[in-house]
Amino acid sequence: MAKMAPAISNKITGELLWTLTKVTGPFLTFLGKTRRRFLRNTGRSSALPNRYWILGPGRASLFLARKGFEVEAIDPSTVGMADLARVSELEGLPIQTFVSGFEDWWPERRPYSAILAFGIIPLLRWDAIHLLVERIQQWLVPGGLIFLSAFVTGDEGFKRHSRECEKIGRNSFLLGGGQVRTYLEPGELRGMLMGFDIIFYWEGTGQRHRHGKGPLEQHSQVLAVGRWTPFGA
Numbered sequence: 001m002a003k004m005a006p007a008i009s010n011k012i013t014g015e016l017l018w019t020l021t022k023v024t025g026p027f028l029t030f031l032g033k034t035r036r037r038f039l040r041n042t043g044r045s046s047a048l049p050n051r052y053w054i055l056g057p058g059r060a061s062l063f064l065a066r067k068g069f070e071v072e073a074i075d076p077s078t079v080g081m082a083d084l085a086r087v088s089e090l091e092g093l094p095i096q097t098f099v100s101g102f103e104d105w106w107p108e109r110r111p112y113s114a115i116l117a118f119g120i121i122p123l124l125r126w127d128a129i130h131l132l133v134e135r136i137q138q139w140l141v142p143g144g145l146i147f148l149s150a151f152v153t154g155d156e157g158f159k160r161h162s163r164e165c166e167k168i169g170r171n172s173f174l175l176g177g178g179q180v181r182t183y184l185e186p187g188e189l190r191g192m193l194m195g196f197d198i199i200f201y202w203e204g205t206g207q208r209h210r211h212g213k214g215p216l217e218q219h220s221q222v223l224a225v226g227r228w229t230p231f232g233a
Contacts, residue, residue: 154220196226
């Protein structure tokens with residue numbers, strides 16, 4: 001019988017979602033549903049350490065590491081990973097950093113208790129999106145969690161990119177500088193998570209925000225948390 005992943009509490013899960021997204025309403029609702037047992041309380045196992053694979057934002061790595069979870073973070077940004085490594089070293093946090101895209105990376109230590117890929121799907125072509133889902137299924141321990149987000153076709157950027165950019169796939173466009181932007185249809189992410197027990201799923205409009213000194217943005221997006229249950233684990 002497959003061993004389950006170490007448990008991560010509803011409180012930590014909800015706080016992590018809030019830390020990553022700042023979309024208040026649905027996550028406060030998620031946090032408030034303490035009467036429901038979204039996750040199995042299986043305790044910790046020395047054979048399956050609480051190890052997390054983070055693609056993208058450093059704030060997720062720092063949040064989990066400061067809670068005592070072991071983190072392996074990857075990102076193709078040399079600067080971003082250097083900044084994360086510097087903070088990790090200063091605070092003595094259990095974070096390993098790797099400068100790489102997930103397509104070219106093969107971890108020596110797996111499976112993982114959870115994989116976080118917020119903000120990654122919109123940057124990928126469809127072949128890479130399918131590869132990401134495949135890797136997640138391969139590298140999650142039964143009972144492990146996946147955190148995903150994506151933009152949907154209701155996003156304000158979708159019409160603009162449809163008009164101005166080269167189409168390279170279904171709802172997928174080539175932007176300047178070789179960047180890619182891919183949008184999912186409403187409800188599509190749920191259908192991509194075959195073998196997962198969906199414990200949180202939300203589609204809607206996020207809060208207005210800005211990246212650095214850039215203009216204000218507001219995205220139509222989907223956010224999901226799923227528990228990997230192959231063979232009904």
